[in-house]
Amino acid sequence: MAVKSIDDMSKEELQEHYRKEREWMFKRIQKMENTIQDLKKTIEDNEININDLKLELSVTKEKLKQAIAAKYQSQKHQVIIDMPTLFSDAEEEVLKVEETENQEVITVGEHQRKKRVKEKHINYDHLPQEIETLPVPDGEDVCKNCGAKMHIKKYDERKELVYIPSKLYVKVTRIPVLECVECQSMNEEGKSSYQIVSHPKPIFPRSMVSPELLAYIIDMKYNNGLPLYTIEKMFERQNVIVPRQNMANWIIGAAKYLNPLYDLMKADLLRATVVQADETTTQVLNEEGRLSTSTSYMFVYRNHKYAKPIILYDYRASRSGEGPKEFLKDYNGYVMTDAYDGYNKVEGIIRSMCNVHALRKFKDSYKLLPNNKARKTSDEAMAIEKYDKIFHTEHKIEAASMKETTLEKQIAYIQKMREEKLKPQFVNFFAWLKEIQTRNTGKYSMSQAIAYTLNHQEELMRCIENGYIPLDNSSCERSIRPFVVIRNRCKFYVSPKGADASAKIYSIVITCIENRINPYMYFTHLFENLPNMDLTDKEALRKFLPYSEELPSYTKILTQKEIKAILSEQGK
Numbered sequence: 048m049a050v051k052s053i054d055d056m057s058k059e060e061l062q063e064h065y066r067k068e069r070e071w072m073f074k075r076i077q078k079m080e081n082t083i084q085d086l087k088k089t090i091e092d093n094e095i096n097i098n099d100l101k102l103e104l105s106v107t108k109e110k111l112k113q114a115i116a117a118k119y120q121s122q123k124h125q126v127i128i129d130m131p132t133l134f135s136d137a138e139e140e141v142l143k144v145e146e147t148e149n150q151e152v153i154t155v156g157e158h159q160r161k162k163r164v165k166e167k168h169i170n171y172d173h174l175p176q177e178i179e180t181l182p183v184p185d186g187e188d189v190c191k192n193c194g195a196k197m198h199i200k201k202y203d204e205r206k207e208l209v210y211i212p213s214k215l216y217v218k219v220t221r222i223p224v225l226e227c228v229e230c231q232s233m234n235e236e237g238k239s240s241y242q243i244v245s246h247p248k249p250i251f252p253r254s255m256v257s258p259e260l261l262a263y264i265i266d267m268k269y270n271n272g273l274p275l276y277t278i279e280k281m282f283e284r285q286n287v288i289v290p291r292q293n294m295a296n297w298i299i300g301a302a303k304y305l306n307p308l309y310d311l312m313k314a315d316l317l318r319a320t321v322v323q324a325d326e327t328t329t330q331v332l333n334e335e336g337r338l339s340t341s342t343s344y345m346f347v348y349r350n351h352k353y354a355k356p357i358i359l360y361d362y363r364a365s366r367s368g369e370g371p372k373e374f375l376k377d378y379n380g381y382v383m384t385d386a387y388d389g390y391n392k393v394e395g396i397i398r399s400m401c402n403v404h405a406l407r408k409f410k411d412s413y414k415l416l417p418n419n420k421a422r423k424t425s426d427e428a429m430a431i432e433k434y435d436k437i438f439h440t441e442h443k444i445e446a447a448s449m450k451e452t453t454l455e456k457q458i459a460y461i462q463k464m465r466e467e468k469l470k471p472q473f474v475n476f477f478a479w480l481k482e483i484q485t486r487n488t489g490k491y492s493m494s495q496a497i498a499y500t501l502n503h504q505e506e507l508m509r510c511i512e513n514g515y516i517p518l519d520n521s522s523c524e525r526s527i528r529p530f531v532v533i534r535n536r537c538k539f540y541v542s543p544k545g546a547d548a549s550a551k552i553y554s555i556v557i558t559c560i561e562n563r564i565n566p567y568m569y570f571t572h573l574f575e576n577l578p579n580m581d582l583t584d585k586e587a588l589r590k591f592l593p594y595s596e597e598l599p600s601y602t603k604i605l606t607q608k609e610i611k612a613i614l615s616e617q618g619k
Contacts, residue, residue, distance in 0.1 A: 106491035172614060177209075215287050218257060222246045248578040250304075256297050258574035264294050265301070266567040269549070269556045272533040295545065302548045304577045307588055309359070309551045312558065313374075315592075316357045319350035320515040321399070322375070323383040323523035324390065326366060327531055330539040331546050334364060345550060346370055347527040351515050353454060355594040356561035358526045360550040364543070368392030381513060383520050386503060399509035401520035405500045406434045412492035426483050427493055433476045440468050441518050458514035465511050473508050477501060526557060558593040568602040569593065 056064065180202070188197045225242045250256055267273045273281075275291035282289040316322065326346045332339045346361040363370035368389030375382065379395045385404050390396075413427035422428065444464045448457040480497050487493045500507065510516040530553055540546040559566045573591055580587060590597040605613070 174208075213263070215282070215285055220246070247575070250574050250578055251297070251300055254297070256293075258571050260289075261297055261301060261574055262567050262570035265298065265552060265556070265570050268298070269533070269552050270560070270566045272529075295541075298552065299545060299548045301574075302551060304573065304582070305548075305551050305555060307582045307585075308573075308592060309554055311585060311588060311592060312357050312554065313359055316348060316350055316359055317375070317378045319354060319357075319380065320513065321351040321381045321383060321517070322348055322378060323351070323517070323520050324348050324371065325384070325520060325523045325527050326387075327527055327534075329362070329534055329546065331364075331541075331543055332539055333542050337364065342366075343546065344370070345527075345530060345546075346374065347523060347530070348374065349523050349526050351517065352522060353458070353515060356558060357594065358554060358557045358561060360530065360553045360557075362543070362546040362550040381509065381516055383517060383523070385520065386499065386506075397509070398506050399516050400503050400506035402434070402437070402507055403519035403521055405496070405503070405507060406431065406438075408492070408496035408499055409434065412490070412496050415492055426487060427496075430480070430496070433472075433479065437469065437472050437476065438518065440472060441465075444468065461514035462511075465514070470508070470511050473504075473511070477504050526561075529553075529557060555593055562594045563604040563606075564593050564598065564602050565604050569598070572599060572602055 183199070189195070190197050223244045225244065227242075250258060250261060264275075264278060267278050267281075268275060275294050278294065279289060279291040324346065326344050329343050329345045330339075330341075331337075331343050334341065334343070341364075344363050344366045346363060347358065348361065349356065349358045361370065361374050366387075366389060368391065371390050372392045372394070375393045375396060378393075380397070381399050382390060382393065382396045383399045383401065384390050385401055390398060409427055409430040413422075413425070413431060416422045416425055416427060444461055447464070448460045451457040451460050477500070480501055484494070484497050484501070487497060510518050540549065555569075556566050559569050577591065582588070589595060
């Protein structure tokens with residue numbers, strides 16, 4: 048079709064042509080505007096993605112720093128970092144000055160060096176002494192000057208602390224068997240009447256294990272952390288074969304004596320105002336329906352520090368909340384834990400959370416900061432300082448409460464002073480965290496620490512409600528540490544039965560130590576007496592609990608003060 052020239056178009060044709068051109072132009076403009084909008088959106092999306100990538104990169108760097116710090120810092124350094132600072136900067140300087148004043152300063156030329164104060168020798172006068180008098184060798188009693196015979200004027204004394212390794216021997220117990228001669232003469236068949244006199248029962252029938260041997264094995268494994276393989280080799284060096292399979296069977300078999308004690312300890316624990324809980328991993332090889340590489344858990348529960356210590360271990364196949372729910376089903380009170388949600392399954396309890404866990408998160412974030420001047424004025428440093436002041440206030444309140452005459456008055460004083468002094472510090476600290484939360488959004492570790500603390504304000508402040516509630520769960524963590532140390536050596540359990548028996552033994556061993564009871568002497572005392580008792584008699588068994596006042600004195604670990612008091616009394 049031929050295209051008309053504008054000059055040849057009529058008015059109507061020109062108007063139609065202009066309309067079409069205008070519509071086409073509007074469509075082009077609209078299309079260009081849509082394209083521009085799409086480009087703007089793409090740019091915005093890219094900027095968002097770039098910010099997300101930057102944040103993800105920052106988080107990855109912080110996680111990498113945390114992993115490197117956890118891998119290469121020494122265990123000693125970790126413990127120091129984890130512990131809360133209970134003194135303000137000013138008081139720390141005072142302590143440093145006092146420490147310096149206690150040291151003798153020697154001036155040499157233009158500089159000074161510190162001389163260490165000599166340590167005092169430990170006094171061993173409470174130990175028995177064996178005196179050995181050396182004879183004068185022939186020829187040495189002649190004077191080198193005049194040749195006359197010399198006599199002894201005095202003795203020089205040299206003291207040595209002597210250790211003699213334990214000895215092994217076979218104890219043969221001869222039990223009288225009585226025969227009645229009269230019955231033999233009266234009996235037509237000529238048979239005698241026999242009777243065995245009453246005698247202490249062994250731990251296990253037809254077994255060579257003695258109370259002392261089983262107590263020694265338990266002490267070596269659960270107190271000193273030696274695997275049964277190592278104990279077996281120790282016996283071999285004394286020319287005695289004690290297979291570790293036998294030792295394992297004896298330990299599991301001892302559960303019939305220890306389970307009733309464990310149940311009594313659990314009943315006492317669940318009457319406490321506060322129960323502290325924590326858990327750690329372990330491994331069991333032969334567990335039905337699970338791989339040998341599966342992770343199992345050992346829970347630990349203990350009472351508050353104002354009561355005689357009770358520490359109980361509880362083996363569970365998983366970390367599920369069903370474990371604490373089962374263990375604490377009869378408990379109604381406060382439970383101090385970390386933020387693990389599994390404890391929420393326990394009904395009838397009031398949760399309290401550890402402030403050291405929250406403090407630790409701020410310290411972990413602080414360690415990731417560059418080592419420059421800004422580090423000291425950072426939000427992380429300020430958060431640690433504010434939290435330290437809370438711990439310092441609690442420390443002063445507890446110290447002042449010791450002036451009270453009774454435990455009830457001490458707890459009442461602590462609760463009152465926490466309400467007056469500790470609560471305002473908590474409130475101000477949480478308010479400050481809310482203020483700085485926005486500006487720390489891009490910092491992964493710090494934002495996580497702030498979110499953790501603010502999300503658990505109520506549980507972290509629970510100690511205000513009751514003077515028995517501690518500020519942190521450190522004592523429970525210390526109670527689980529011996530198990531962790533031994534776990535790193537022994538690695539795994541063969542069966543759930545062995546893991547459960549170990550949990551019961553750990554409970555008694557650690558409770559012994561916390562109550563200053565010698566585990567070896569205690570278990571020897573148990574295994575000498577429990578086989579001859581009715582294990583269902585709870586009142587009789589209470590005398591054998593690790594915190595019983597009726598335990599014999601030889602099972603107790605005396606303090607230096609108690610040893611000196613006994614020596615002083617003997618001297619009179």
